Amino acid sequence: MRCDSIEHLALHLAGPLRLCRADGSDVTPKSQKAQALLALLATATGFSRPRIWVQDKLWSDSPQARGASNLRQCIHRLRKEVPIKGEWLLSDSHRLALDPQFVSVHFGLEDSARPISSEAPEFCEGLDVKDPEFEDWIRDRRFDFEDKWEERCAQEAAEPLTAPAEIMQHRPTETLGHSVLLIAPPQSSDDELKGLESMICMDIAANVSHIGGVEIRYQSDGLVQTGLDDAVCLQVRTFRFGENVSLQSVLSDPKSGAVYWSDVRHLSSLGSRSFSEDYSSAVAHVTSATAVQFADGPMTGHSTRKAYRAICDLLTFDSTKFDACEQVLASFQDEPRSASLDAWRAYLRVTQVLERTASDRHATTEEAIALSRRALERDPRNPVVIAQAAHVALYLEKSSEKAWALAKSSVLCGPCSPIAYNHFSAAAAAIGESETSRIASGRALELSASQPNRSFWYILECFAKINSHDFEQARKYALLAHQMSPTFRPSLRYLIALSHVCGDEEGASAAITKLSALEPGFSIEQFNDSDYPTPTLRRAGLTHGLLGRQV
Template sequence: MPLLTLRLMGPVELTGPADLRLTPRGMRARGALAVIGTARSMRITRARLQDLLFSERDPEQGNASLRQVLREIRISLGPHRDALLTGPGWVGLDPAMLRLDMSARPGPDGQIPEFGADLDIPDPEFEDWLRDVRRAAEAHAPTAIESALPDLVLGTPVSTSQDAMVLATMILSEAAGRTADLLPVAIHDADAVPRGPHIQITALASLQGQVFNLSAMLTHRPSGRVMWSQRMTCPLGELGAQMGDFTARCCLAMVQVVDQGRALGAAGGISFADVFSFSADRLARADQVLERLGDSITPAVTLSLRAWIRTTYAFERLTDDPGRAIAEAAELAARARQAAPFHATALAVNSVIEAYLDRDQIAYDLARQAVMADGQNPLARLSLSRALAGIDRLEQSASEAQAGLGQALSSLNPANWHLGIGVAKMRAGDLHAAIHHLEAVHRFAPDNRPALRFLAALRYAVKDQAGARDALRALQRLEPDFSLDLMGSDGYPVDTLRRLGLLQIAKSRLV
């Protein structure tokens, strides 16, 4: 469970165990925490953070000032300084150690405090960012579930020709439909714009000679903030092969923008990142939102995602009763298939549940049906990769996951794809390749527990004791009751390692 809490509604507050105050005193340090905390996966490029905090300073001076801000945050964290993560060109907060609290608690006067109430940083870029976030937070006050729904409004593309307009409409309509297959979002046309906040989808399309051009844009309303825009171009003769990629890129943008809606203050909104996270707090938050939605929008998707969350509880050992979690998942998944018997997402989640129950052939059959229903659905392809591993078609499993990793939509949950490849390689005996992909899982999802279990055992097997110890220590931070004796016990979820004879680490006494 996370040790730290970052509260952003009202004054910025960072607290540790027993409400220990860890908030830095500097205004820009608190502003940096607000920006990082609301960024996707709590990570942001250093260049973007520097631009928000020090846009009026020259680059060299701004870079030095940013280093000082990060140093101040690290000092304020004290014994928890590892919660501040840095990498090549980015900075972030460790979701395994820190929980983001965006709940708005009324003050003594009964009023709801504004986002970052104590932030007053005299930088025009930061002021624009803060104004957008506060405006969206006010617009998304969770007084009713309707105000939290991440609606998408699909406008008619503006085009120089009928043919270009038809092509653009096909791409954007399919992208919106795929988004609705992954998240319970409402899709409206331009004649039925909802009253509340929404994402407007617009596009310009043209045919210039034998080249098709599409410029798509996603804009948050009513703030007017452009959340995403991209220009795509392709020779007309190659468009048949490229349309799938164009659709996937637009779908990816829609899902990511819905996630960014949380950063704009949609505390009750849907987050794909939360649903496919490995944190108990984030999973619980996503489940609460999905439960409130009920049958109001695409019940097959809502029920399937709630089932997926429970499979994560079981796989990740986030519950004391994994059997109950899987039983609840199976019940929700059955209701999803009743709502839509041939829905790719519902079939895929059913497959994952059957795989957990070691009914590998049934899992494979369901995954095949999911892919037949929609071969571009990322959950369908992911479930097929897992199911292939379950019936010992390891090369095909790794190949399927590798192909999925190369698709645009894989960036929604790359950790799952790398985990699939890593497990297949491990079962095939290629330990070094397995380690490579499991390390990628840890980079993308530091709180993924199975990857750390596998990494510790495989590094130990290849004589990398220091690396094995690092993985075990990371596992200890995620599982306070973890011990090597527990890892070697029958109830601990390492059956794959046990069957492969790779559990020698349990007797190593490395930690």
């Protein structure tokens, strides 16, 4: 049972939007903008969205300063209209969120009491905000809701969906329900810092859920937690030091209290221009540490660990590990939280095509596209899923404009996601936005500072430096990638060309020798083949001077 001192709200989105207390009393705000704000947050992963994104949806026609002022007033009125014990609506200079400790969201799709023949209720029926951005958003959500209602009716009518045999050939043998991230409640006595702690925890939880395979739970006084044999507890504390804020994060065993990992990071002052970047970097840092615990930590379970290790192995570009990665990720294909794992399976196929290890390039391409589409259908707001769809669009569908649109969406949905910024950088380069690509790549490198497989992230920064024609720095990052992983073939390919253009012929020859040992049949002439994985070198014109060199 939950502690009686905690008040709870239920937000219903099927039919007219309704906000109700636990006793059933209706506290729905009268303002259409306030209702729209609730709908925007309730449909987000982790109930959290960037503040500027919400402002753009509700006041897109207003000057930025006026829109920001209108949003602040809307938040103030909403809190005043729904006064409960607890900070149910969280806000800072960066994000807005509903606290799931106080608010539960109901879409009506889980209502098994409705007969399957009943007409689908409209999503947020009657909600009408005269803003073109919101009108587009609500129209798309209503179409999505109708589609999901039809899918539910089909399932209840016992009409099983047949999956494509090509990508569903592995029978599921694992489940993802054993690993739990338990979020401890905020501890600060300072209301502003307490709200910040809640928001940080929710953003970390959302980022972990985007990776896939972990159940998120929120710890609450008086609530008995079970099934914690394979769990990690996350607790964050914030402290003021002058105008700045320090963030302490602890990962521990929820049963014994044993500490797995602890860290302190210093953030700029709340509301400052640099706070947003500090915040995103801190969330990415703790997310990485949490993922490492599920991949390599001392928990007793194995299924989530297998999935996380498979993703890490994909980023090594080691083709000898690809079959094992596919087998592990495919074994979770029927799990409800497996959309991101489908997206990583699509990423694997892109790598197989680019690295020339696919036995049938056409079939592998078709599988990648099918997996990417299915992942988007399952979790259309997951930044990892959207980013991998952009990757597929760019390299297999050969559509730079589609990749650019998806990549922009992935960064908007995942401002703390390094993989989103990486694919955004690649898409920007493909449409000629070299400066945007450079900035995004640098941001990806910052956000990935705590990620394993540093060679992968260094080579991505190498690509960005080539796009900005900074060949000396590009060579530096290619060399770092090679030093971190001597058998990482992409770094050797780029070292050959970059060493040559920088006048280091001895370095170019050494890289040729090493790559030839790892890639039988390699020749310099392949650098100009359209399907050889050096498109960044070709676009920069760095391959022409290499022709005729001896291997």
